[in-house]
Amino acid sequence: MKNILNETSEQLKASEIITDFIKGQGCTKVFGVPGKSVIPLVFSIDEKEMEFVLSRHECGAGFMAIGYALQNNTLGVAVGTSGPGGTNMVTSAAQASAFNAPVLFITGHPPLKQSGRALSQDSSVFGTNLVDVFKPVTKFSAKVESEDNLHLYLQHALEKAMSGPKGPVHLSIPSDILQKDIISSQMNYLKVEDPIISGNxxxxxxxxxxxxxxxxxxxxxxxxxxxxxxxxxxxxxxxxxxxxxxxxxxxxxxxxxxxxxxxxxxxxxxxxxxxxxxxxxxxxxxxxxxxxxxxxxxxxxxxxxxxxxxxxxxxxxxxxxxxxxxxxxxxxxxxxxxxxYTPESPKKITFKNETEIEDVLNDHPSEDNEFLSAAKCMKLLRSLLPSETITYGDDGSHTFHALRHFSVCKPGTFFFDDVFGAMGNGIGLSIGAKAASPNKIITCFTGDGCLFMHGLEISTAVCQNQPVIIYVFNNGMYDMLDKGMKTIHGKSVGVTFDTEINASELATSLGAIGHRCFTEEEIEKATLQALEEPHLPTVIELMVQKDEMPPIELRFK
Known part of the structure; x- marks a missing residue:
């Protein structure tokens, strides 16, 4: 570790110290939902000419911070108020951990001088103890007890987030501390040196x-x-x-x-x-x-x-x-x-691939010809989207079709989590990634079930003028659950939507561009239009077959 001391002695508000710290990590956008306990920080972010991106739910803000961190190769930051604002972000913190994404989650806290009283949205040990709530899903979770140790807590959080296996960290900061004056010369930044080479x-x-x-x-x-x-x-x-x-x-x-x-x-x-x-x-x-x-x-x-x-x-x-x-x-x-240190003439392994990488499309043919095959759609989308397109796969059958049938043309252009798997995470990740790289083509493969959970974040993309492309594979159910239950138990219960979502109309109501597609020709037309759209997100709804089996049979053995 290299110790770099900030030599200035200017006196600043704690909220300004935090904002300068975030900005110093190369982070220019902060995602979140304001609340009483974090208002000083939100004002400071605005005054420091950073952008506070208003999400529609704190969990969505956390997902966006993950996408931003992964795409920008820097720290991501999500802010929520005390109490429910913090608990709403816990799922996204767990998702950040699964991605090893360095995200700083900042939650508010009522004034320290009021601790022990009955308070609304209390985050202390007398209410919803957010420090303890975040501990299982972060590398570091702590409450800043005094303005005197704010610098050390920020420094420690950064070390934990950016070194070793990277990951999320959490700080709960009381609102009265945010407004305290601090001498900025106390701040220490640590630069992580190059990692050690293994002895094996x-x-x-x-x-x-x-x-x-x-x-x-x-x-x-x-x-x-x-x-x-x-x-x-x-x-x-x-x-x-x-x-x-x-x-x-x-x-x-x-x-x-x-x-x-x-x-x-x-x-x-x-x-x-x-x-x-x-x-x-x-x-x-x-x-x-x-x-x-x-x-x-x-x-x-x-x-x-x-x-x-x-x-x-x-x-x-x-x-x-x-x-x-x-x-x-x-x-x-x-x-x-x-x-x-590889020898100049290493032993060459004898190998020649004679097997088709992508399986044929009729492994499990559907009897439903009225709707689209999700597998065929993946092959079609690959032919339509430029090779440099960056895709975030949400958790569901749609992405398992992509694993088999959507080929990767350039490394670093497809992302999917196979560990934690929060439904709807891909929507927020793609919006956060677009915020980090506005000139890149960013797409998301999601499903109607995922859209029900976090689809309102499309509104965030609308207000941010982000032309992200979101493909919604809609068959009116939680498809993996339906296929799993039927395969193992012979029937499914509680997995279908009696009233199915109309994703294109939802998108339009939120200010986005919406397309509902029943044919490959409609998908092609909608995709080509989306690729030319300079400002608004496009939701392309693919009406896919209900009985098509995704390539997940191994999960049932």
Whole structure:
């Protein structure tokens, strides 16, 4: 750590200190919903010429802060008032943790001098103790007890958010402290130095030299490390085939000769076939190896050995019962070190991919010809959207169709969480990402169930003049639940909507552009119009079949 002291001695309000701190991290937009206890901070954000983005729900603000942090490669910030404002953000904090997104959640708190009295929206130990509520889903959660320790708490929160496995942090700040004067020279900023290289690199070379049928399995952590070129180079030098986890989709291009597609839930046949024929060394980069990622594994196809790159050792060696070597630390830095010391003539693995990565479309043909096939829609959208389009997959059947049928043309252009999986998160993430990169094409794949939960955030995009494109796959139900219940129990209960949503009309009512599509021609026309729209978000509703089985059969075994 490098200690950098801010030498000025100007006296500022605590709210100004916080705003300067946020701005100093490269964050120019803050997402949230105002409330009495955070008004001084909201005013300070406005006065410092930062933008306070008003969300429609505090959870949506947290999702937007995640998308902003991931896209801007910096700190994201979400603000909510005391009591319910804070509890509304807890789900998005848990989602930030699953993405290892460095998001600072700031919640209000009644004045300290009133603690112990009966107060509305109390966040103290006498009410809803937000510090304790946030602890399980953040790396650090604390209440600022005095203006004298505000600097240290901000400093500690930043260290926790940005170092090691990155993640969310939370500060509860009483409203009277926000208005106190503080000498700004007390502020210390810490710059995290380059991560340490793992001591197991030599063992990595030894194990790879002995391998005869290895494979790379790339997870969501490779997105955070931005290790795309290093992964591709490693694969090409040794001729190692590459699979991604569901959350790792987007880290490796689909049509590379070494690509086997996605492994696990929603996975490609090519990846499954390679696994079934035996792997002696599995090199895992940036994955916890959750049940969705390991759904294709069973007792007869476990790899002989595993090398696992991860910045967090919590789950290393616990999902696959194989001899495991951990490469601890930042994946990009460790891979760069490996590539630097790779022999000039490394042993080339004998591999040629002869299996189609994307499965054929008629695996589970539907009898419903009145509505669209979600699988076919994914292939169509890939042909319509430019290769550089950045897509956020929401949690539901629609994204599992995308895992199998929506190919990745450039690394870093597809994001999906296969760990926490809050429905509706993709809507907020895509809006936050668009706020960070207004000149990039940002899309979201979501469903009608997700839209019911967080669809009103479309209004936020309207007011921000963000032409994000949101595709809503609508079949009138919670589709994964419906298919799961029917597969396991023979019937489904409580998963269909008696009155189905009209997403295009909802979008129009919120000031966005809405299209309802029953044909591929309508999808093409709506998409081309959306790509030309300079200001407003576009919601393109795809009316898809109710009985089409998504590629999630492994979840039911």
């Amino acid at each position: 690199i030599s063992k990595f070379f030894s194990m790879l030299e002995k391998a005869y049928r290895p494979a790379l399995l790339i997870g969501k952590g490779a997105h955070g490390a931005k290790a795309y070129p290093e992964i591709q180079r490693l694969a090409e030098i040794w001729n190692i085939p590459v699979m991604t986890t569901p959350g790792g989709k987007g880290t490796f291009v689909s049509h590379h000769p070494l690509s086997l597609g996605t492994l696990g839930l929603g996975g490609a046949q090519a990846a499954s076939d390679y696994l079934e024929n035996g792997i002696d060394l599995l090199i895992v980069i940036g994955s916890k190896l959750s049940d969705m990622s390991t759904a294709s594994f069973h007792e007869d196809n476990f790899p002989t050995k595993v090398i696992q790159f991860d910045v967090d050792s919590t789950f290393v060696g616990k999902s696959i019962p194989s001899e495991t070597l951990m490469i601890n630390g930042d994946a990009k830095k460790n891979l760069q070190h490996i590539l630097h």
